[in-house]
Amino acid sequence: MPVAAIDDAFVLSEIVGRVLAIEPIDQQTFEVRVALAASTIGNDPGQLVNMLFGNTSIHDDVVLYDVEFPAGLMEAFGGPRHGLGGLRTRVDAPRRALTCTALKPQGLPPDALARLATRFAQGGIDYIKDDHGLADQAYAPFAARVEAIGTALRKSRAEQPTRYVPSLSGDLDRMRAQISVATAAGIDTVMIAPMIAGFANFHALVKEHPQVAFLAHPSLAGAARIEPTLLCGKLFRMLGADAVIFPNYGGRFGYSPATCRRLATAALETRGRMRPSAPVPAGGMTRERVAELLEFYGTDVMLLIGGALLAAGEGLVEATAAFVAEVQGHAYGSANQP
């Protein structure tokens, strides 16, 4: 909109964005600070991202690096309803790092997935999330899968509070129906990919289901254009993600250690009254790296190892138990230090 064509005093003084600063970072890159009016958001999460990086995303050479939110907007969105603390309570692990794995490959029928889940639970894992490729396919429909896995894990719950975390898919109505199916099966934690669901739909589900914890998956989150720290650590958290999964350094994906550290810090750091989200570094992690990861992240973390446990084949239970023991041992060790 040509500013010269705006003759409305309110629009000129209260709505038009303002460039606050342009600072050179290097010869070809500039940090530009722009102030936008919070009233343009209308407390709608979709409109939030539309204002922050709607048309601007189309420019080849612009990255949305960071955002400072007014307190009112943070209060309106509300952040995690459970957060790291709630995820710890669910599995009776008040201090140590949490453990997580992934059910895959897709293509397996519900009973095969349930057998896998049972073995992960026998190994003592805290959370078993669906691979994000598991949706509502004919070979493992959401309802049948949740019923089979929920039943299998309920049988072992006396010894082990392992939680199954099914992945939501489809439009808002289908996701609602999936949450209903899941909660009816005794499940209290689900996974969602906010970039695919749409921010507004993700937040609608968070508001409607205060008893459910949400893991945010980075599918379609694209490393290049929205700084991952902002997207996963700040935006997903502000919209209510209790845990944020992200590709750890040195795995299958390209995030640097510095990016991972910033992202985890953003997920955890004090922001008003907002609960912390659990950082979940993932993507090609192995048991051999557990000590390094706990050194790097500390114990306010959920460690996710999927394929490397599945690769153990017949030894899956033992591999899982070794992963769990390593995390538990490290945590107790740390907690005993002065």
Add this chain to the structure above:
Amino acid sequence: MPVAAIDDAFVLSEIVGRVLAIEPIDQQTFEVRVALAASTIGNDPGQLVNMLFGNTSIHDDVVLYDVEFPAGLMEAFGGPRHGLGGLRTRVDAPRRALTCTALKPQGLPPDALARLATRFAQGGIDYIKDDHGLADQAYAPFAARVEAIGTALRKSRAEQPTRYVPSLSGDLDRMRAQISVATAAGIDTVMIAPMIAGFANFHALVKEHPQVAFLAHPSLAGAARIEPTLLCGKLFRMLGADAVIFPNYGGRFGYSPATCRRLATAALETRGRMRPSAPVPAGGMTRERVAELLEFYGTDVMLLIGGALLAAGEGLVEATAAFVAEVQGHAYGSANQP
């Protein structure tokens, strides 16, 4: 998922993706063709993009360039319910290029937007879309805006079939409610940003409202490194976009002429029984470029000029009429040639 850890014959033969070819494009770039199983989609548009570019979007150096869809998937999604032909019928313009403009700036109250819309209609424009920044803000709530503009345009409809195209925002339920408000006000065309709404929610609205035409807006479309031809020209069309707005070359954004040509071709070309979508080049276009644009795109196009018409201020009606006359004159000229 380590393939070695998959022992299920069905998964190995029917589900696991296959690399069909790797061809060098230049020293540093390769074209990689991967075959995915259609059964992994389950006819869910969100799962479609999850499979095509979910985790892969997170790699720094991968672009989703193109996809060939099986006929069954195209039939299932169905494409535009109206398409270019339906948009022409709505405004009694069977052959010439269509004209479009944008209502802005945001911050104006509904009556001011309605006065602007009336003047655009007096200039003879075909479609008046909301700026995509107009959502459901306090200063111009969706319902009040649609009521004011709908009423204003109904008064002039006897002479001029100008259509107002309000922009949908919020979660799926709010978008549904907005479509209800719009259709109650006699409006039959709306705008949506599929990357913000979520593919599955966009498609749900298309299916539920076969009488409504949808303009797809590219907001947030740049964030994920999906080739624009594929995203706007193919994917948005397949999900039901009757028109696809995209940033034209030589405007405020960076698409090349070659990208624009490919995108327009993808929106229009024969694909099974799917209706063509109207290509809508936009983003800083001016009246001075109308002849060039019609030369470039031909008449199977909707030309969108927003800010440059608003910049005419007191002369907005005349500027609009000149834009409209230029498009109409060119079209009749072409049609009369042998």
